[in-house]
Amino acid sequence: MTAALGALLGLIIGSFLAVLTGRWPAGQAITGRSRCDACGVQLRALELVPVLSFLVLRGRCRHCGAAIDRRHPAIELAGAAVGAVLLWRYPLLPGLAAAIAGWWLLALIVLDAEHQWLPDALTLPLIPAGLALGEVIGFAPLADRALAALLGFGTLAALRAGYRWRTGREGMGGGDPKLMAGIGALLGWIPLPFILTGAALLGLGLAGLDRARGRAITATTALPLGALLAGMALILLMLGPDWGERLR
C-alpha cells in the first residue's frame, strides 16, 4: 500500500524533476505552463499526466505530431521507482525522508549525466538537509554523519587536487566533493569507501561498454562521476541501514 503511495508521489515529483532538469541547464524559467518543444502549443492538463499522457498520445504532440522527448516518461518512471522502493523498504516516516533524499539524488544524477553539472544550489543544501533527513532515516548517529560530511568533502577534494597535480588537467568537477559531503551527511562515513569504489567500478564498466561499442576512450573522456556517486548512494538508501548484512 505504501509502495503504491510512493509510486504515485514519485510520478508527480518525477514529472517536476523532468521539467526542472530540462529547463534549468538551458537557463529557462522553471515555472510556467508546459509547452511542446517543437511547436510551442500549450499543453492541457490532461496531457500532463505522468507517463499515461505519453502512452495515450503515443509519444507525439497532438498539435504538430513531433515526437515527445522520452526523457520525460523515463524520469517520471525513475521517480516512481525510487518512491515505491523506499516507501516499501522503510516504515512511513523514515520512508518519506528516504524518498526525499532519493528524489534529490535522482535530480543530481540526471543533471550530471546529461550536462556534467552539479549545481551548488542542489549539492550545498544537501549537506544540512542530509544531516536532518539522515536523523529520520537512521543509517548513523548525527556525529558520525557530520564527520562523514567533512571526510567525504576532504577525500574527493584531495583526489581532485592529486589528479590535477599529476596530470595538469581537471579530472573531476568542483561539485563532486560537495556532493560527497551531502552523501556523507545522509549516510555516515562507513558507506563512503563502498560508494567511492562502487562508483569507480561502475565508471570502468561504462567505459568498457563505450569501448565495446567502438568508441575511442581517451584520457579526457568525461565520466559523470557525480551521477555514479549519487547512484551508489541511492542504491545504499534502497538497501537500508542494514545494507552491510544484505550484501554479505
Ligand SMILES: [Zn+2]
Ligand atoms: Zn507540438
